[in-house]
Amino acid sequence: MSRTIGVVVSSRIVAGLVENNKLVGSLRVYPEDPEDHEALLDHPVESLCRLILDQAMALPIDGPIDGIGVALPGIVRSGIVEDSPNLVQLKGARMAEALTEVFQAQGVSAPVRCLNDADAIAAGVAVVHDMRNRLVRIWSLGNGIGFGRFPYAEGVWEGGHMVVTLDPKETYCGCGGRGHLEGIMGYRAMRLRFLDMEPEEVFAAAKRGDARCMEFVRLWHRGLAAATATSIHLGGPGPFYFTGNSIHFLDLGLLKEYLWQMVKMSPLQNYILNVLPNNSDVAVIGAAAWARLSF
Numbered sequence: 649m650s651r652t653i654g655v656v657v658s659s660r661i662v663a664g665l666v667e668n669n670k671l672v673g674s675l676r677v678y679p680e681d682p683e684d685h686e687a688l689l690d691h692p693v694e695s696l697c698r699l700i701l702d703q704a705m706a707l708p709i710d711g712p713i714d715g716i717g718v719a720l721p722g723i724v725r726s727g728i729v730e731d732s733p734n735l736v737q738l739k740g741a742r743m744a745e746a747l748t749e750v751f752q753a754q755g756v757s758a759p760v761r762c763l764n765d766a767d768a769i770a771a772g773v774a775v776v777h778d779m780r781n782r783l784v785r786i787w788s789l790g791n792g793i794g795f796g797r798f799p800y801a802e803g804v805w806e807g808g809h810m811v812v813t814l815d816p817k818e819t820y821c822g823c824g825g826r827g828h829l830e831g832i833m834g835y836r837a838m839r840l841r842f843l844d845m846e847p848e849e850v851f852a853a854a855k856r857g858d859a860r861c862m863e864f865v866r867l868w869h870r871g872l873a874a875a876t877a878t879s880i881h882l883g884g885p886g887p888f889y890f891t892g893n894s895i896h897f898l899d900l901g902l903l904k905e906y907l908w909q910m911v912k913m914s915p916l917q918n919y920i921l922n923v924l925p926n927n928s929d930v931a932v933i934g935a936a937a938w939a940r941l942s943f
């Protein structure tokens with residue numbers, strides 16, 4: 649039996665105890681209010697490490713732990729966060745090292761492994777839906793647009809920053825790059841584009857027939873279809889999962905229609921599009937599985 653801790657850090661910190669790829673007890677969450685999207689922004693790295701430790705230590709740990717997997721937003725390689733546009737204080741942080749120290753100070757000597765948060769969801773899907781021998785790709789739609797894949801492959805995989813338009817006016821991406829998917833789909837980017845409307849109001853107005861909002865909703869879906877089509881043209885077809893805080897905006901039928909227009913080579917057309925409920929269970933299980941580095 650394996651016992652690991654999975655932690656997912658996004659706009660919140662969520663920790664869970666996992667035994668044999670199943671959650672034991674309930675998840676620990678900071679902050680508790682799901683609407684508090686800014687709670688982590690002001691915490692420096694040391695303080696974030698302390699918050700992660702606090703959530704993990706509050707789990708019903710009873711006996712030795714085999715590993716701790718911590719999923720973080722951004723480019724995460726070899727335990728270092730190379731960049732993190734949506735949690736900027738993490739840029740350059742040696743998180744695996746820092747977390748190992750704080751856990752060891754509490755008497756927990758299990759290895760700490762860090763991974764990208766979207767990769768944690770992909771790993772979780774592979775484990776929970778028994779797809780360990782498939783290429784699983786996920787899109788996580790929130791402030792940032794996360795792209796995750798399983799199995800692990802060396803690379804950067806910042807799919808949310810794929811260029812999906814050559815329009816020079818598309819400048820809303822948090823990273824500053826032009827024409828990026830996140831600049832269209834990201835929640836923060838949508839608020840910058842429609843200064844007078846919240847994203848929820850934009851999608852509601854589109855349903856009522858507002859021309860400007862309808863045009864944007866089409867662009868939103870075409871952007872996601874374009875990035876998915878590019879991933880299919882590079883990596884082949886297979887299962888794609890869509891999740892995240894903005895998942896309620898997704899019209900799967902419209903996405904399929906656009907993707908059908910973009911992927912025409914018959915060996916590439918057996919892709920499968922699935923919606924994954926927006927909760928942290930799968931990502932926590934994925935982060936925990938990563939801690940063992942065996943699936």
Ligand SMILES: [Zn+2]
Pocket residue numbers: 808809821822823824825828830831
């Ligand atoms: Zn970008």
